[in-house]
Amino acid sequence: MKPTSWVGWMLVVAMGGCATNAAAQEPGMALLHPLFQDHAVLQREQPVPVWGRAAPGATVSVTVAGRTVSTHAAADGRWQATLPSMAAGGPHAMSVRAGDATQIVHDVQIGDVWLCSGQSNMELPVGRTLDADSEIASATQPKIRLFTVPKAAAVSPQSDFPASVAWHTAAPDTVRDFSAACFYFARELQKTVDVPMGLIQAAWGGSRIEAWTSTDALRMQGGMGPALDVLALSARDPAAANTRWGQHWQHWWTTREGAAADTPWQPGTDSSGWQRAPATLGAWERWGVPALAGYNGMVWYRTQVTLTAAQAGKHAWLELGPVDETDMTWVNGVAVGSQYGAGERRTYALPPGLLKAGANTVVINVLDTYGEGGLAGPASAHAIRLDDGTRIALDARWQYRMAPGVQAPPLAPWHAATGLSTLYNGMISPLGAYGLRGVLWYQGESNTGDAMAYLARLR
DSSP states (O other): OOOSSSOOOEEEEEOSOOOOSOOOOOTTSOSBOTTSOTTOEEETTSOEEEEEEOSTTOEEEEEETTEEEEEEOOTTSEEEEEEOOOOSEEEEEEEEEETTEEEEEEEEEEEEEEEEEESHHHHOBGGGSTTHHHHHHTOOEEEEEEEEOOOOOOSSOOSSOSSOOOEEEEOHHHHTTSBHHHHHHHHHHTTTSOSOEEEEEEEOTTOOGGGGSOHHHHHHHOSOHHHHHHHHHHHHOHHHHHHHHHHHHHHHHHTSTTOTTOOTTSTTOOOTTOEEOOTTOOOGGGSSOGGGTTOOEEEEEEEEEEEOHHHHTSOEEEEEEEEESEEEEEETTEEEEEEEOTTEEEEEEEOTTOOOSEEEEEEEEEEEOSSOOEEOSOGGGOEEEETTSOEEEOOSOOEEEEEOOSOOOOOOTTOTTTSSSHHIIIIIGGGTTOOOSEEEEEOOGGGGGGHHHHHHHHO
16 A cells, blocks of 8 residues: 555444345356355345346246245346345355256355455455464354455446455464454454354555445535546547546646646657656666655656557557556557556557657656655566557657646546546445445545545545
8 A cells, every 4th residue: 555644444334234236147157146155144134135147037046044035037147036034043055046057055154244345454464463373373263254355446337256256264274364354343243243244355455435436426426527427438438538538637737836838748848847767767766866866746757669650550559667656648649548556567558540650759647655656667668569569669768857746636537446436346346235234444544635525425
């Protein structure tokens, strides 16, 4: 995580249930959604939604603890049924039948299910806590079950997880990498609420609260409509979304005090203020430039790449080495991408017709808020890749220009941890209508720069 302060706190919300859009499996997969596996915990004392996928039109029956419900798969194969409320207990078997297909899930418990979400304080594993060896050695808790949601960001709500998932019984070999706040919470709560507990960890270090919130909820709060429109556009036409977001970013830049005539992303702009960057690139704190030695903020980079007419006419991608931590990138004055993620490489598709024969200008604005920042070297890590596999390195003669100021630039709505609805779409939406007792929320640090708005965001 890239902390901006040492502020952090946890909120626990108990509730009667939680539901999002129902999820479904891909054809050929198991009848049940992956949430329903061996060792799962179902929410007690409330109706229990169960869902999956079967042959279109098939009659589907679900049986748990002597209770059976039936439904029919829709034309796309999706089905959902609701089991009646059940008291705490187990283990039970859950059987699902659809025609000749059968799936049986074993060791299912009925108890309380908690969703544990937030940023790095929730993500911090038991293995990094005080007296970890002793805590892990004594972690055999057969009535506590652990489920980790794979990290994933998406621009639209997802039905499925991007990787395999499983429920695990709490034991020394399963709790080590699981959320400490979540596990210790359940372990202490069981001393007074003696029922099975299912813990679902969905956390991402450094994430903002907006990333965990649905687009509908964000629109209700107002003020984010244009960014949400760009997010929706990115699901249909990423190139158009990049262009529109670039215009939004450029408007922000030119409305800064004294910056109205300053357009560093445009080819052929005034070269005053630009200086030669070291050929090795890397963290600007190590360049030996006093003004950059402890600098956190924005730095502009620019260079060129020369192409033949044949090369310019091919489908192409801009490949950048790792960037710390957020970039906004232009080619020939057109925004082509933006990504958040320290140490992550970037690959941006270039719209047809953007490249030209001769010199093409690449400009990158890099924002760093903590620790070292900049474009990783060597210079050969940055190139244009053509659809025939040809890779043309960008000119190694990079220039840079500092962009001091206290204002932070707008962050693209599709950024994983700092975007809008991205983690809701990728990590919460796949939970579908799974029944919950409540939510543990441990976040706030990444929103300290906008504390007043957090009041509405949290609600």
